[in-house]
Amino acid sequence: MHSELTNAASWRTNVCMKSINAYGFEPLGSLASISAGYPFRGKIDALPEGKVAVIQMRNADPGTGIDWDGLSRVELPRISAKAFLRPGDIVLSTRGGRNYPYCIGKLVEQVVCSPHFFVIRVKTGAVLPQFLVWQLSQKPAQDHFAAGATGSYILNLKREVVENLPIAIPPLSEQQRIADLDAATRAERAILTQLIDNRAAEMTAIARQLLTPAYQRPEQRAS
Numbered sequence: 001m002h003s004e005l006t007n008a009a010s011w012r013t014n015v016c017m018k019s020i021n022a023y024g025f026e027p028l029g030s031l032a033s034i035s036a037g038y039p040f041r042g043k044i045d046a047l048p049e050g051k052v053a054v055i056q057m058r059n060a061d062p063g064t065g066i067d068w069d070g071l072s073r074v075e076l077p078r079i080s081a082k083a084f085l086r087p088g089d090i091v092l093s094t095r096g097g098r099n100y101p102y103c104i105g106k107l108v109e110q111v112v113c114s115p116h117f118f119v120i121r122v123k124t125g126a127v128l129p130q131f132l133v134w135q136l137s138q139k140p141a142q143d144h145f146a147a148g149a150t151g152s153y154i155l156n157l158k159r160e161v162v163e164n165l166p167i168a169i170p171p172l173s174e175q176q177r178i179a180d181l182d183a184a185t186r187a188e189r190a191i192l193t194q195l196i197d198n199r200a201a202e203m204t205a206i207a208r209q210l211l212t213p214a215y216q217r218p219e220q221r222a223s
Contacts, residue, residue, distance in 0.1 A: 023170045029163030032122045032132070036159070037091070037113035038076070038083055044114065046072035052084075055091060055113040062100045063189070076112070085111045088129045090120040092136065094157040099145045101136040103129050118162055127167065131175035134182040141165055 028034070037055075044054055050073030059067045085091070089104040091113045101120070104111075113119060122129055135141060148161030170178075 023168055025166040025168055027163060028120070028165040028167050031124050031127050031167055031169075032090075032120045034159055034162055035119050035121075036094075037115045037117045037119060038079075039115055044072060044074060047075055048073065050074040051110060052076050053109055053111045055085075055111065055117065057093060057095065057114065057116050060091070060093060060100065060102055060117075062098070063193075066102050071111070083112055085113065085119065086121070088122065090122075090129055090133055090136070091117040092120055092157075092162065094118055095154055097146070097155060098142060099136075099149075099157050101133045103133045118157070118159065120162075126169055126172075128172060128175045128179060130179035130182070132167065134178055135167060136165075 040054075044056065052074050053068075053071040054074055055066060055071060059070050061067065085104050085107065087104055087106055090101050091104065092101045093099050093116065095116050120132070122132065144165050145157055145161060146155075148164075149155040149157050
């Protein structure tokens with residue numbers, strides 16, 4: 001694990017040493033279609049035998065991504081194929097103080113998302129979805145979303161705010177380089193998190209072995 005972390009850090013350093021130039025901007029709405037998730041009416045009732053998986057807010061975590069194994073299954077009335085997510089789609093959370101994007105990879109079943117997400121579907125070859133996810137995650141985009149959010153108790157993101165977000169469009173080679181760098185950063189974070197968790201578990205085991213006898217009654221220690 002240590003060697004993986006070292007290799008990732010070395011790769012990232014080499015990438016960062018290359019210059020990143022600035023290019024023009026376009027509003028996101030001109031680069032991608034933006035629509036709300038499937039319009040469920042009321043509570044989403046899970047059915048074990050359901051043929052359609054549903055991404056809900058509880059299934060999406062900024063650190064670990066989408067919990068695919070935890071998705072509920074449902075049965076839906078006959079709907080257009082456009083409602084199903086496709087590889088390369090981006091789902092963007094619309095509620096709360098942070099609006100996180102998640103890129104959809106390879107799918108092995110029919111999947112929709114709840115209406116608490118926007119589905120962003122790139123409609124031009126000039127922008128890579130993974131690069132767009134990185135850009136949507138950065139502070140300028142998050143500040144833009146926060147400035148346009150509405151609601152006093154739970155903030156909600158409006159579609160026109162997302163459509164008007166300025167998107168930088170460098171050459172595809174540079175987009176890929178940035179997306180690869182972002183993936184390496186996420187891999188490093190996962191490795192570090194695992195190392196921290198392992199160390200914490202080790203220290204807990206040491207504490208249990210060393211300190212537990214001090215809190216036991218004499219008859220418990222004797223046994």
